[in-house]
Amino acid sequence: MIDISPVCFTNKNGFQLIGMLEKPESEIDRSMGIILLSPGIKMRVAPHRLYNKMSSHFVKQGFTVLRFDFYGLGDAEGEIKEMLLADLYGSIQLGRYVDDTKCAIDWMSKECGIDKIILAGLCGGAITGLLTAQSEPRVKGLLALGIPVILDSSDIDPSKYLTDGQIDRLHSGYIRRLLSVHSWFRLLTFQSDYRVIWKIIIKNFSKYFNTPEKPEISSIKSSETKPPPDNINPLFAPAFIKILEKGKRVILIFSGSDRLKWEYDEKFKSLYQDELNEYKNQIEEVTIEKANHIVSLPEWQEVMFSASDSWFQKNFNENR
Amino acid sequence: MIKETPVFFKSDGLNIFGVVHDSSTVTHNKAMVFCHSFAEEKLWSHRVLVSYARLLAKMGYLCIRFDYRGYGDSQGEFSDCTIESYADDIKNAVIYIKTTFPKIQEIGLIGHRLGASIVLDRYDYISANGPIILWDPIIDGNRYIQEFLRSHLTTQLAVYGEIRETREKLIESMESGKLVNVEGYDLNYSQYDSISKIMLNKQHYDSGASILIVQINRNLKIKKDVEDLAYRANSELKCVVEDPFWREIKKFYYEAPELYKATTDWLKELQ
Numbered sequence A: 001m002i003d004i005s006p007v008c009f010t011n012k013n014g015f016q017l018i019g020m021l022e023k024p025e026s027e028i029d030r031s032m033g034i035i036l037l038s039p040g041i042k043m044r045v046a047p048h049r050l051y052n053k054m055s056s057h058f059v060k061q062g063f064t065v066l067r068f069d070f071y072g073l074g075d076a077e078g079e080i081k082e083m084l085l086a087d088l089y090g091s092i093q094l095g096r097y098v099d100d101t102k103c104a105i106d107w108m109s110k111e112c113g114i115d116k117i118i119l120a121g122l123c124g125g126a127i128t129g130l131l132t133a134q135s136e137p138r139v140k141g142l143l144a145l146g147i148p149v150i151l152d153s154s155d156i157d158p159s160k161y162l163t164d165g166q167i168d169r170l171h172s173g174y175i176r177r178l179l180s181v182h183s184w185f186r187l188l189t190f191q192s193d194y195r196v197i198w199k200i201i202i203k204n205f206s207k208y209f210n211t212p213e214k215p216e217i218s219s220i221k222s223s224e225t226k227p228p229p230d231n232i233n234p235l236f237a238p239a240f241i242k243i244l245e246k247g248k249r250v251i252l253i254f255s256g257s258d259r260l261k262w263e264y265d266e267k268f269k270s271l272y273q274d275e276l277n278e279y280k281n282q283i284e285e286v287t288i289e290k291a292n293h294i295v296s297l298p299e300w301q302e303v304m305f306s307a308s309d310s311w312f313q314k315n316f317n318e319n320r
Numbered sequence B: 001m002i003k004e005t006p007v008f009f010k011s012d013g014l015n016i017f018g019v020v021h022d023s024s025t026v027t028h029n030k031a032m033v034f035c036h037s038f039a040e041e042k043l044w045s046h047r048v049l050v051s052y053a054r055l056l057a058k059m060g061y062l063c064i065r066f067d068y069r070g071y072g073d074s075q076g077e078f079s080d081c082t083i084e085s086y087a088d089d090i091k092n093a094v095i096y097i098k099t100t101f102p103k104i105q106e107i108g109l110i111g112h113r114l115g116a117s118i119v120l121d122r123y124d125y126i127s128a129n130g131p132i133i134l135w136d137p138i139i140d141g142n143r144y145i146q147e148f149l150r151s152h153l154t155t156q157l158a159v160y161g162e163i164r165e166t167r168e169k170l171i172e173s174m175e176s177g178k179l180v181n182v183e184g185y186d187l188n189y190s191q192y193d194s195i196s197k198i199m200l201n202k203q204h205y206d207s208g209a210s211i212l213i214v215q216i217n218r219n220l221k222i223k224k225d226v227e228d229l230a231y232r233a234n235s236e237l238k239c240v241v242e243d244p245f246w247r248e249i250k251k252f253y254y255e256a257p258e259l260y261k262a263t264t265d266w267l268k269e270l271q
Helices: A047-060 A085-093 A098-112 A124-133 A164-179 A181-188 A194-206 A217-221 A236-245 A259-269 A273-278 A298-319 B040-058 B083-100 B114-121 B141-160 B167-175 B189-196 B224-232 B257-270
Strands: A003-010 A016-023 A032-037 A064-068 A116-122 A139-145 A249-255 A283-288 B002-011 B014-023 B030-035 B061-066 B106-112 B132-135 B180-182 B185-187 B211-217 B236-241
Touching (some): A003 A064, A003 B002, A016 A047, A016 A098, A032 A047, A032 A098, A032 A124, A047 A064, A047 A298, A047 B040, A064 A098, A085 A124, A098 A116, A098 A124, A124 A139, A236 A259, A249 A298, A283 A298, B002 B040, B014 B040, B014 B083, B030 B083, B030 B114, B040 B106, B040 B257, B083 B106, B083 B114, B083 B189, B106 B114, B132 B257, B141 B167, B141 B180, B141 B189, B167 B180, B167 B189, B211 B224, B224 B236, B236 B257
Parallel strands (some): A032 A064, A032 A116, A116 A139, A139 A249, A249 A283, B030 B106, B106 B132, B132 B211, B211 B236
Antiparallel strands (some): A016 A064, B002 B014, B180 B185
16 A cells, blocks of 8 residues: 655745655665656656656655655746746756755655655656756665756757757658658748758768767866857766766666657767766666657556666665 | 645545645635646646636635646546546535635636536536636537547657557547557547537536636637637636647746736626
């Protein structure tokens, strides 16, 4: 029987945050907890209640799970001034909710006596988890679903920074549509995105000659505000390397049909292969074949659960 | 000072999650029950409803926002929902307010999209006794649910590069007792069927309640079916210019000022 109760706590600015605490049966040792961090604006339940499904699965594995709303979102107090989603997402990718996450860890530690935490989340929740984990000793692991390595902003035109994976996919999409009257109509009536089409043509040639520029971790670590090359989030690589240096465990779960997977591969992994090799025992990578960003199908969720369970078993069994 | 309290109440034996907004300085005699929209529309529009509940609470209304069974933090599964179950949950939210706050004399309903359609269609069953506010009601349920199924086809195209199951096949599949997963929501035939049968413009409504219909659109041009519905429901009709905040759009919709103003002005006129 799972015990679910609503909880309220305040963040640093005194805003009330509302969450749900789910506890396993009392006979299971509960020294380790999981905090699910809200993705984008989809609050503590996440798209199609993905987080409810995740928390109920994790509770059955013996974890106490907290999922809560960040300030200004869901049922929490506080306001958001950003007018555009891209800007809100960008602010999350730069750590907007790290303090709220630390307050949630404090709350869990105080109220549940749990001070070994795994942070988990989809997309914006995953990057918040990463940015928090680098400076929070109680965080022992990060379970990241579709973690973004880029920075969103209304000032950034994403079509400028398409990955090769995205271009290949778009390219085959356009090829498929060559016989579609509707697509030709769109093209000839100026409804198509010419920037993307042009990008595909250009990139198909240029990818053979150019390699992406690797940002220096050392310069980013010294918090210099140099504009990043491409649309890469300047905080991503230093935070990722830092949590590995501190011995934390990471599982990265990507959806096969999601651009975030290609962005991770092309804009982070291929650039930092040497650094990542040093810590390869701490990182696990799983790709759910064909899955979409929100992991909507139960069979995709099953792959995610099974990968998470083995990762828990391998890395945290002695803590439970 | 406005208090926001998370609560659970029962509906058909299930725990239904809600948040009550009330003022510690005002004795409320009026309440408003918020009835949210369908599937992912609920999540996209969540904050607009939260902000309006806060605004109404400041005006002296006790407000409750809640998740239907199978949604948010309520018990139950989406795959068991039907129009009847949504109506039951709304009715039980009204009962919860009546029994928990006995000084409340008038309980009104605010419905958004499908929530608005249910509020109008099942008002007598729900047993509220206050005004009805309908934000962009779904008038033609069949057209609406067909659009919803269309996103299944979009997912198929994105995942497999082709459409493997047409809409007709998906419906057949539901008829045979299977669930169809649309953007993570398991749709059953009962829910599909009960939504597709909604046709608000087929009858006249004589609930006796004061009704406001707000058309939300990117322009002020009144849609014919909305105008017709306003006539059949003997309601006031207002049009506001807002983006469709119940879908993924570029703008972040924290609040909907035009919608709030139209609704609040009407409520003030009623007093």
